[in-house]
Amino acid sequence: MSLDLNMGTKPDGLRVKTLGYGGPGVGDVIIIGDYELSLLDFLVTAHYVLTNTDLEQDDPRRQFVRCVSAMNEVHGWGRNNIPPNPEAVRFESPVDPVLL
Numbered sequence: 001m002s003l004d005l006n007m008g009t010k011p012d013g014l015r016v017k018t019l020g021y022g023g024p025g026v027g028d029v030i031i032i033g034d035y036e037l038s039l040l041d042f043l044v045t046a047h048y049v050l051t052n053t054d055l056e057q058d059d060p061r062r063q064f065v066r067c068v069s070a071m072n073e074v075h076g077w078g079r080n081n082i083p084p085n086p087e088a089v090r091f092e093s094p095v096d097p098v099l100l
Helices: 039-051 060-069
Strands: 002-005 014-018 029-032 035-038 072-075 089-092
Touching: 029 039, 035 039, 039 060
Parallel strands: none
Antiparallel strands: 002 014, 014 029, 029 035, 072 089
């Protein structure tokens, strides 16, 4: 799966893709355009973005933190979902990450 970024990102439509996570060196990669970030570097980057500056009025980071705080573990997709792996889990949130 992939995600096209189109809410002010330049260039518009920059694509994000995850290769899954299976432990160090086993697909723990986030691809953003032509760049590959390790999952750990991506998480450290998210932490930096959330904590590096004071919050502004209507700051979208508040909504993102609500989304993450509301996450629960649910049944996962499994590898290509063929056959479904009953041991696979993923996160899901009933809260949108941003308000439009």
